[in-house]
Amino acid sequence: MSGPAASQALVCAGLQVRASAHGPLLTTVQAALAPGRLTAIVGPNGAGKSTLMAVMAGLRPPAAGRVCLGAEPLHRLPAAQLARRMAFMAQETQVAFAFSAQEVVEMGRYPHRQQPSHQEAQIVQSAMDSMGVAHLARREVTTLSGGERARVQLARVLAQLWQPHGLGSQWLLLDEPTAALDLQHQHQVMALLRIRAQTQGLGVVAVLHDLNLALRYAHEVLLVPGQGRAAKLGAVADILTPDCMARVWGIHSEAVRMQDGALQYLFAPASRPGAEVCL
Template sequence: MNARNMHDFSLIAGLLEVVGVGVEVPGRSLLRAASAQFAAGQVTAVLGPNGAGKSTLMSVLTGQRRPMGGAVYLAGKALAAYAPLELARVRASVAQETQVAFEFTVREVVELGRYPHRSRPGRPEADIPLQAMQATAVEHLQHRALNTLSGGEKARVHLARALAQVWEPAAGPASARATRWLLLDEPTAALDLQHQHRMLQLVRAWATAQGVGVVAVLHDLNLALRYSDRCVVLQGGEVVGSGATAEVLTPACIEKVWGVVAHPVAPQGGAAGPSQYLFEAPV
């Protein structure tokens, strides 16, 4: 079946999708005919072991890497057909590693998120950077140089910058008022346990309350199970699972893809599906 005609997505207006995408480097395929759909108002986790193609898929979704085959579509329109500024007003990303060459302060970095909106500022424009910093609990660091912060603090600053970029629906013609998107590549990797949960609670709240589409590369399967609506599982550059997270992340899937035995923990209140897994270390 053509991925663009899948019935469970046919009525969703805000849709980001990859269709038959292939990415190759000399001597190796990073993605092979990968197809996946990401819906507005949902958190979708991209999962898989190291080298599965997760960051490659994210780089295709952000437009940083053009696939050798297939295409990416945003709201039914090829990603390559959008003007960069139009995309920047509705879509923000946080990379796995982000280097800042100059001694920008935290506030200056967050304010960069508003740069695409400089010609059409929002009504509370001056307040947005502070509100974004408050959302990620870095407002007390706003006058510090970014390069003096810990890895976890930097991750929260870059999330604040991304939030500021898509803080409100873009002003302008209808073509520029598409669903907003947050594309996050391993956003919890440098965070302590408390801030991992706070970050994912925050982006889930944005998805639920504001209809923002969130795509996040995660390694922690229990975090994915708790906070994501759907997941896409990659293995060896291929999509081997896609759908509701609790339905895809079965013990059989986990053992096949990650090579570990997963013991489900029964959810409280009689809810369907496991609330988390206990993992048995491979011998």
């Protein structure tokens, strides 16, 4: 990647990720993610996907290397500016007080309080509409189901980056955004994220466990294979092959084509349970 695209990329340069300062190496990453695309981070449990996501969001320091927006390391960007360019949704988000669903979504507009849009109320409403939670606006978020809370939090981060801000590329980082959702909402959310990436130029990076969701909606995949091995970035169909899934997850897979042409897989346990999983 070079030229204008490189200046807007989310770059992991010589990144080493560890769970703690002196813990074992989880993975190394050398990759440039392009805005306007949906990148799925995939890998087995314990490989370091959530830790990598926290490092990419600037919430924890890398063991080595750096994360940059274009040529600018994240740690050099003022916090207020970074919050207008990057929104993060954690795997588990607890709300300590009895905020309403609408108040939680409104929190996404906090980074813009110094230069608010003329459409602040409409942005919040539109974000809630996009996630199908407008009818929950006055409900206390602690009374909602897990899936409803997840969609409220998704509306919050969407509201945070609802409009381009003129500061450069914007990035939405999501740690397992579909984990609490039913099948219908999983597909609705992933389809919306892909559309937002393509139409708004938003860079979307999401940790996913469902490989078929990644195959259908992601433009590219960052595979974190575990056991300290280097991550690999590539087109979805090039990375998520039957051979890869056998080596990384220890599962057998058979490809099928849906009526719309989308590639999906049927999965079954490996023929030798307990066989060593390695690359």
